[in-house]
Amino acid sequence: MTSVSIIGASGFGGGELLRLLLAHPGVDIKQVTSRSHMGEYVYQVHPNLRKQTMLKFSDPSQIEAVDVLFLAQPHGKAQQNITHYASLAKKIIDLSADFRLRNADDYEQWYGEPHTAPDWLGKFVYGLPELHRDELANANYVSGVGCNATASILALLPLVKADLIDLSASVIIEIKVGSSESGALGNIGSHHAERASVIRTFSAFGHRHTAEVIQELGLDNISLTMTAVDLVRGVLATAHVQVRSGVKNKDLWKAYRSIAKENPFVRVVKEQRGIYRVPEPKILAGSNYADIGFELDESTGHIVSICAIDNLMKGSAGSAVQCMNLMLGLEENVGLEFAGLHPI
């Protein structure tokens, strides 16, 4: 049994990690920490875990050595203590944005301040198995993924891998996001009276997750526009892409099918019947699946490529557990096979 602990387990990402790890047959949770909830039972913060565990939140300074240490703190914290954390665990998975980018200059450009542990950036593998499965199997340090970046990357991955994109045109991705993406700590914008019923574009250009998409897919001419919608969980990325001249519907089917066959949590959704004909986050709540689909206008070469995920699962804790499985040599889908709810 692999011992694991979570630093910063009182947030939404930490809570989702706990939900997954408590049910995981290969791990034993030793400690979960929270400065603001020290001494409280986990279920008092994460009520869905009542009768699942009698763990209490510990003091982060009293964390003990384990096999795998998860870091689920606010951005900026992990990089300050990474050397200490590495002395406690051979394998670390950091859900924050601290170690996603390979280049310190890129980090400063997108996050607005210098990285405090730039020497560590090159030691981390970007934690998206659909891109780095083989590297993850041998990795000791793995970064989390941005939820919007994950949806964007998976929407584009079939096109990039099959080299179908006309790179002379811009790639434009419109992203709709649920409220849990902004974390467990509220702000004036997440106050119910202000957040309920919105369709609010809060970042037209320059969202930080753009940097991950550029880095991981090697596309420069790309922009992400973020719009908050009236969901708690979920991300829907709608990518507008120009494909190379002559690309047909069957070429796209081949490309998308290939990605779905290589990756256990990617499904092609392009249905001719029923209500759910294209990817939708609604039926993915709580599941680690990423649904991808497309529509091509063959007369113009304009493709709309869509990806839906649960931001807390495939966009965070689910991918992190998937990475852990790979790092430990376990089956990739252990503890992650929940199919999602319908209706919900």
Added chain:
Amino acid sequence: MASVSCNECAADIILADGTEVNEIIVCPECGVDLEVISLNPAKLEMAPMEEEDWGE
């Protein structure tokens, strides 16, 4: 059993024994309706499907 390619998505489809001409089959990959227009050689044609806008 004859093998044939889906007209929509190019998936390989195996026609089960007993399949008849004019029978409508569903592509297991993309879900389109396909009409069997010949068995030897096996050929399919897109069958009309209802269009709908989900009530939007």
